[in-house]
Amino acid sequence: MVEIDFKKGEGLIPVIIQDASTNDVLMLGYMNRESWEKTVETKKATFWSRSRKKFWIKGETSGHFQEVKEIYLDCDGDTLLLKVNQLGGAACHTGHRSCFHNRYEKGNWKETGEKVFDPKEVYKE
Amino acid sequence: MVEIDFKKGEGLIPVIIQDASTNDVLMLGYMNRESWEKTVETKKATFWSRSRKKFWIKGETSGHFQEVKEIYLDCDGDTLLLKVNQLGGAACHTGHRSCFHNRYEKGNWKETGEKVFDPKEVYKE
Numbered sequence: 001m002v003e004i005d006f007k008k009g010e011g012l013i014p015v016i017i018q019d020a021s022t023n024d025v026l027m028l029g030y031m032n033r034e035s036w037e038k039t040v041e042t043k044k045a046t047f048w049s050r051s052r053k054k055f056w057i058k059g060e061t062s063g064h065f066q067e068v069k070e071i072y073l074d075c076d077g078d079t080l081l082l083k084v085n086q087l088g089g090a091a092c093h094t095g096h097r098s099c100f101h102n103r104y105e106k107g108n109w110k111e112t113g114e115k116v117f118d119p120k121e122v123y124k125e
Numbered sequence: 126m127v128e129i130d131f132k133k134g135e136g137l138i139p140v141i142i143q144d145a146s147t148n149d150v151l152m153l154g155y156m157n158r159e160s161w162e163k164t165v166e167t168k169k170a171t172f173w174s175r176s177r178k179k180f181w182i183k184g185e186t187s188g189h190f191q192e193v194k195e196i197y198l199d200c201d202g203d204t205l206l207l208k209v210n211q212l213g214g215a216a217c218h219t220g221h222r223s224c225f226h227n228r229y230e231k232g233n234w235k236e237t238g239e240k241v242f243d244p245k246e247v248y249k250e
Contacts, residue, residue: 001234002227002234003234008175014139014153016141016150016153018150022148023147023148023149024148025141025143025150025206027199028139028141028199028204040229050133070228070229071228071229072225072226072227072228072229073225073227073229073234074152074153074224074225074227075217075218075219075221075224075226075227076224079153079224079225081150081225092200093200094200096200099199099200099201099204100197100198100199100204100206101197101200102127102197102198102199102200103195103196103197104165104195104196104197104198109126109127109128109198
């Protein structure tokens, strides 16, 4: 019987976020046990921010919450995959649909994809 | 200009592997700078095994190599996404197409999906 292994990553597990309708990979975040429990309880993706060292409900500033539709755990229990409904149509704080918008081409990273929103509008100071 | 940030994960970066044709997420592995360079050079996904502490060319035992088709880096440079052609049709050592075959249902993890191969046949002792 598989279980989430929080020990391997010193309390944190990487979580892949995939768009439930398009199957595009949107981002990768980290959860500790408490943010995992909050995610299950609220059905909104909730992470642990490694840089800010605090809970981070995805969308709490932008309104672009991630409604969790399906949850998968990998074979050795050390990575989660969440299929979500991405409100606002974009996961990235840059306004891109996916955080993975830098494509490797001939040794360089090239920005790809259109912006769905203007970050200045969404993250008002 | 974004670059791969190997420092945040103490020399390792998580790498999401996605099937280039179906967009299914197959697995997550880790690369250090050298395995990243090998991946780019050989166009075969090459990881760093955290448990065995050595290079690991995905498929070197099973023949189920991952031919790299597209490479993406996320907005803050700390996660890679590779779209691959999965030889043998399955990424998981259990014979499942994807390592993410445990689905969360009412508080339990339920094995889902069919096995593409029999691990006993592929990983002969």
